[in-house]
Amino acid sequence: MSSDATSSEGSIDPASDTATPQNDEGATGQVVENVERTAAELRDDGQDRGTLRDVANSLGISSAVALRALRESDEIKPQMIRRVRETAERLRFPLEELSEETEHRGVVAVLVNTMRNTWISDLVRAIRIELTATGRTAVVVPTRRRVPEYPVAADTDAIENLVHLGVDGFLMISDLADMDSVLEAAGNRPLVGIGCSQEFVGRFDTVRIDDEVGQGLLVDHLVSLGHREIAHIGGVGAAVARERADAFRKAMERHGLGELARVEPGDFTEQVGQTAGDMLLRGSRVPTAVTCANDVTAVGLLSAARDAGFSVPEELAVAGYGNTSLASSGISQVTSVDPNSDRLGALAAQFLVDRVSGDEAPPRDVAVAPSLVVRRTSSAGPRPETTRRKRISVD
Numbered sequence: 475m476s477s478d479a480t481s482s483e484g485s486i487d488p489a490s491d492t493a494t495p496q497n498d499e500g501a502t503g504q505v506v507e508n509v510e511r512t513a514a515e516l517r518d519d520g521q522d523r524g525t526l527r528d529v530a531n532s533l534g535i536s537s538a539v540a541l542r543a544l545r546e547s548d549e550i551k552p553q554m555i556r557r558v559r560e561t562a563e564r565l566r567f568p569l570e571e572l573s574e575e576t577e578h579r580g581v582v583a584v585l586v587n588t589m590r591n592t593w594i595s596d597l598v599r600a601i602r603i604e605l606t607a608t609g610r611t612a613v614v615v616p617t618r619r620r621v622p623e624y625p626v627a628a629d630t631d632a633i634e635n636l637v638h639l640g641v642d643g644f645l646m647i648s649d650l651a652d653m654d655s656v657l658e659a660a661g662n663r664p665l666v667g668i669g670c671s672q673e674f675v676g677r678f679d680t681v682r683i684d685d686e687v688g689q690g691l692l693v694d695h696l697v698s699l700g701h702r703e704i705a706h707i708g709g710v711g712a713a714v715a716r717e718r719a720d721a722f723r724k725a726m727e728r729h730g731l732g733e734l735a736r737v738e739p740g741d742f743t744e745q746v747g748q749t750a751g752d753m754l755l756r757g758s759r760v761p762t763a764v765t766c767a768n769d770v771t772a773v774g775l776l777s778a779a780r781d782a783g784f785s786v787p788e789e790l791a792v793a794g795y796g797n798t799s800l801a802s803s804g805i806s807q808v809t810s811v812d813p814n815s816d817r818l819g820a821l822a823a824q825f826l827v828d829r830v831s832g833d834e835a836p837p838r839d840v841a842v843a844p845s846l847v848v849r850r851t852s853s854a855g856p857r858p859e860t861t862r863r864k865r866i867s868v869d
Contacts, residue, residue, distance in 0.1 A: 524565025526635060532561050537631050541638055544569065579640045580610045582826060585633075586647050587617045591742070591770065592798040593815060594647055597668060600819025601645060608827050610642065617650050633659040642830045645822055646670065649712055653677075664829030668822045669813075671713030675839040679825040681818050684841035685714075685721040688811040691846040692765045692793050693725035695809070699855035701763040701791060703734055707750045707775065708767030711741035715767050718795070722765060742767055747774020755782040755790070762791065762856040769794035769801040772808045776851070791852040807850035814842050 530540040535558075543550045543558035550558075562569060582605055586594055602612045615636065617629050629650055636644075643664040649671050650656050657665065657678070666679040674680055696704055704726065709719030719737050726735035738754055740746035747766060754761060755778060766772040772794030776786060784790045794801050797812035821840055 524562070524567040526567065526638075528565050529558065529562050529567050532565065533557060537635055541634055545638075579642070581641050582610055582612050582643055582645060582823075583633075583636045583641045584612050584614050584645045584647065585617050585629075585650065586614060587650070591768070591796075592800065593768070593796040593813065596798070596815040597647055597819045600816045601823050604820045604823035605827075608823075610827070612645075613641075630655045630659040634661075637661050637663050643826050645826055648714065649674070664826055666822045666826045666829070668818055669714065672717060673713060676837050679822075679829070679837050680839045681822045681825065682839070682841055683813045683818070684843050685718045686724065687841075688795065688813070688844040689718060689721035689765070690725045690728070691844070692795075692809075692811060693722065693729065695846055695848065696763045696765075696791060696793070696852065697729050697731070699763075699791065699852065701856055702731055703759070703761040704731070704763045704765065705736040705738055705754055705761040706765045706767075707738045707740045707747060707754075707771050708742075709737050710739045710746075715741060718767055736761065740767065740771060742770060744770050744774035744777075747771035747776075748778045749774075751775040751778030752782070755779065755784060762789075763793070763852070764790065765793045765795070767795060769796045769798045769808060769810055772810070772851075773800055773806055776806060776808070786851050787854045789856075791854075791856070793852055797847050801847070801849065809849045809852040810847055811844045812847050813844045817842050 526537050526540055530537045540558055543555045544562060546555055584598060584601060598614060605612050615632060644660055645666050647668045667674055668681050669683060670680060706719055706722040708715050723735050726732055738750040740750040764775055766775055772792055775792055779786055779790050786792055794808045794810040797810040800806060801808040801810040
């Protein structure tokens with residue numbers, strides 16, 4: 475996903491791949507606003523026509539209900555259907571956009587839950603390159619934030635809107651909340667998952683990072699340097715995080731170090747890297763090396779190590795996951811697993827194009843092998859004195 479499934483605090487401009495500040499006055503409205511911008515891109519013909527949101531707002535109903543009414547769904551009362559259609563005609567909403575058989579427009583919706591993770595930005599770039607070669611356009615659409623007040627319905631409403639606007643299909647980066655509802659909303663449009671959990675293998679086409687290979691590369695590298703007390707920060711939140719932590723444990727067991735494997739619970743944020751790092755470095759059993767669920771967490775761990783007085787890599791080796799620009803920056807220089815984002819994005823786009831073209835083969839699953847990029851943070855093995863790790867008193 476993922477490589478990562480992280481929280482988003484900004485809306486995504488489909489044209490720019492960047493996050494912009496937003497307030498919290500209704501998450502559903504914020505997603506619909508992005509969908510309306512997408513609608514404008516798809517049907518820009520110079521005419522001043524009403525949008526689906528205009529129709530829904532005029533009647534005080536959701537966009538999803540308005541869509542069902544305009545399609546004369548059996549679950550909507552005839553009186554409501556009549557009111558919605560009259561409002562749509564008054565607002566000059568293009569009813570032809572709502573046909574189940576809407577002609578494909580060569581537009582693919584890329585569902586993301588953040589753009590602050592540069593791994594996702596890398597994926598989107600690769601997707602766009604592949605789709606452009608087939609004459610298609612990728613439109614980035616934000617999905618749910620990791621806060622309780624953000625309703626799953628906001629995602630499904632957005633997806634239903636996009637279906638009725640004629641998108642070819644969906645590329646989903648990482649897992650979304652309530653996948654059953656997401657798949658129902660997507661209807662007959664194909665969906666391909668990128669970096670999502672293995673639990674979805676067989677339900678739709680999936681392209682994912684082979685985390686067993688990735689964690690194996692990290693542990694092999696650290697063990698070759700002489701590290702035995704190795705910890706991992708992750709395993710919380712998205713299913714991918716748990717799978718990555720399990721892969722770490724399995725790699726440690728392969729080296730006969732299963733009893734020494736430690737997982738400090740955390741998600742994919744820098745704050746967690748700092749907090750979990752503080753817990754590890756101030757404990758009674760301090761590791762000599764730590765792997766992290768992603769590069770963002772690794773940067774947080776570096777801050778914790780600096781605050782605790784540990785030199786990296788002499789007293790603590792640190793490794794991330796994702797090989798993002800954070801890892802390769804001149805300041806951090808973090809050893810990291812490169813997930814081969816170009817390959818992930820290109821494969822996923824190819825799978826979707828195949829489905830749009832009529833491929834009805836059983837769902838495919840490809841685990842892309844990552845590689846290891848060694849940098850400064852793990853360029854040396856543990857010093858002899860690390861067998862008697864420094865202790866920091868906690869008042």
